[in-house]
Amino acid sequence: MTEPVPVIRKLEHALADDDFAWSLLLVGEDQTDKLATLTGDLRGPVSKTGDGKQITSGFSYWGIGPTIAWANATNDPFYLVMKAGTESFLRHWRKVSPHVAQGAFHLVSLGIGTGVKDRTILEDMRRNNPDMYYIPVDMSSEMLRMGTLEPVRGARFPMAQVLPVQLDFSIADNLAELSQLLTRLIGDEPLLYTLTGNTLANFENDQELLELITEVLRPQDRLLLEVASTTRLDAETARAAADEYHQTRAFAEFVTSALRYNTDLKIxxxxVRFIGQVEDEDALLVKIIWQNTTEDDIRMGLPDHTEVLLPVGDTIRLYTTRKYSTARLKRLTEACDLTPVESIQSQFRHTRRPNPFGLELLLLAPESAGDVTKTLADDIWAQ
Structure with a gap:
């Protein structure tokens, strides 16, 4: 009696010549648990500063409604920050890519976004490693389906070498399980983890997230980190950072979409308020909040069919983001025992006046990597 052929192996052949829009997905979490978490976050305490009820980072993109809203925002020609970021990434990547060109790396994309940046990376890396795997990881299965279209169809990356993983990578146990899965999948071959699109800035505790990612890096692995940057830290610049996001209606539709699709609150x-402030004297923090500035209390229906009272002045934090100074990046990487291998920074040039804002792309190695010296890191941070 012959051994049965595993369904995964048969499925690969079954899909090989099928032009239907199939997409494979490895689901790592119970979605009812995620809905319960979101509901609990929306029951937070009363706060007039956006520090009570909240939509935490991954939930801003969770579900088909927020995914469509995000796609619309990224395609809005008035969302200049997104446009400038996409254009600058290719220039930055060209300077970083030689450091991972010869290592036969596989790509693990944390937070897939539109997939445009993954496409750029995959087109380059696959020339040196045609057998590489592409593992995009996101809390939203809808974002994974949308985001993988660009690299798979646009870059013609083989679907048989793509493994989308639905997982909230901000949870320590989830990252540990992902790391074990990847080790079983690729063995000791190196991984390039990417956290692009200023995703780090969307988490309330950015250092905690970076520490979690660092813990799963092996000596041969690397982390590609892209963040929004600033050369000035003052109240006026913080207000300008908030105004960046306030200029496009499509972005406002995106940040309110999680409330729109998961509650009965009339938006x-x-x-919706966009608040900028200096954080810890080394970064600009932007909080986007909904605030009840009407004259009456408002009742909001939650996904479990209960209600929560929103008194006058109460807030719901919709989104958090930051712009980092060089000092903040140095503090974060040193606290996480990460050593910069390469760092590329550029300023935005879409305004007539000098602009303090830009983007920085860093290739980071764990401290356990023996071929990266502290002298290199010192040279980078001294620039």
Whole structure:
């Protein structure tokens, strides 16, 4: 009696010549648990500063409604920050890529976004490693389906070498399980983890997230980190950072979409506030909040069919982001025992006046990597 052929192996052959829009997905979490978490976050305490009820980072993109809203925002020609970021990434990557060109790396993309940046990376890396795997990881299965279209169809990356993973990578146990899965999948071959699109800045505790990622890096692995940067740290610049996000209606539609699709709250964009402030004297923090500035209390229906009272002045934090100074990046990487291998920074040039904002792309190695010296890191941070 012959051994049965595993369904995964048969499925690969079954899909090889099928032009239907199939997409494979490895689901790592119970989605009812995620809905319960979101519901609990929306029951937070009363706060007039956006520090009570909240939509935490991954939930901003969770579900088909927020995914479509994000796609619309990224395609909005008035969302200049997104446009400038996409254009600058290719220039930055060209300077970073030689450091991973010869290592036969596989790509693990944390937070897939639109997939445009993954496409750039995959087109380059696959020339040196045609057998490489592409593992995009995101909390939203809808984002994974949308985001993988660009690299798979646009870059013609083989679907048989793509493994989308639905997982909230901000949870320590989830990252540990992902790391074990990847080790079983590729053995000791090196991994390039990417956290692009200023995703790090969206988490309330950015250092904690970076520490979690560092813990799963092996000596041969690397982390590609892209963040928004600033050369000035003052109240006026913080307000300008908030205004960047306030300029496009499509972005406002995106940041309110999680509330729109998971509650019965009637969204009035006039109640959405964009607040910029200096954080810890080395970064600009932007909080986007919904605030009840009406004259009456509001009742909001939650996914479990219960209600929560929103008194006058109460807030719901919709989104958090940051712009980092060089000092903040140095503090974060040193705290996480990460050594810069390469760092490329450029300023935005879409305004007539000098602009303090830009993007920085860093290739980082764990401290356990023996071929990276502290002298290199010192040279980078001294620039």
């Amino acid at each position: 009035d964009n006039e109640l």
